[in-house]
Structures are given as structure tokens and as C-alpha cells.
Amino acid sequence: MKQHKVMIGEKVLYQAAQLSHAENFAAARRAEGIDCRVVPDTTKKVREVRINPLTGKPRRNGKNNPAQDTQEKLGD
Structure with a gap:
């Protein structure tokens, strides 16, 4: 199963199996003023x-x- 991550620096803030969920979570954190980024899982099955x-x-x-x-x- 894919594990997309929302990160602040090197710290993992959130993991999600669906990329859209991780993107939505990151957008909500950015709206709160928390600078974070989404790291998609690119491993192939x-x-x-x-x-x-x-x-x-x-x-x-x-x-x-x-x-x-x-x-x-x-x-x-």
C-alpha cells in the first residue's frame, strides 16, 4: 500500500494511502500557517x-x- 507523507522539515506529520488525502491535509495545515510539504510515495508494486x-x-x-x-x- 502506498504511504504518501506530509512533512515539516524531516518530521512526518501525517501519512495517507491516498495522495489526495495527504494533499488536503497539507492544504489545511498551510491555511493554519504551518509550512509543510507533501512527499508522494513513488515506489512501484x-x-x-x-x-x-x-x-x-x-x-x-x-x-x-x-x-x-x-x-x-x-x-x-
């Missing part, structure tokens, strides 16, 4: 390749986009 149980091959991402590891096997 690592997803493992899903295997089709019928064929034993990786599922395709879309009609024209095969899964990444199948492209390596095909030599593309």
Missing part, C-alpha cells in the same frame, strides 16, 4: 507474472502486448 492454469504459459497483458518474459523467449 512488483507484480509477478500470472500463469494461465490451462496452458501453463504466462497470461498476456493485452491483445497485442505479450507478457514481458514471453518476449524474451521469442527473441524480440
Whole structure:
């Protein structure tokens, strides 16, 4: 789960899973005269390749986009 942070200097004031909640909290603190900033969580979720149980091959991402590891096997 993402953890967006509202910070004052190096101190974490608030953490939120949704960026909009962190932005709203920071806007409210700024209205109170507290200088703070929003630090969005930019980590990407690592997803493992899903295997089709019928064929034993990786599922395709879309009609024209095969899964990444199948492209390596095909030599593309």
C-alpha cells in the first residue's frame, strides 16, 4: 500500500494511502500557517507474472502486448 507523507522539515506529520488525502491535509495545515510539504510515495508494486492454469504459459497483458518474459523467449 502506498504511504504518501506530509512533512515539516524531516518530521512526518501525517501519512495517507491516498495522495489526495495527504494533499488536503497539507492544504489545511498551510491555511493554519504551518509550512509543510507533501512527499508522494513513488515506489512501484512488483507484480509477478500470472500463469494461465490451462496452458501453463504466462497470461498476456493485452491483445497485442505479450507478457514481458514471453518476449524474451521469442527473441524480440
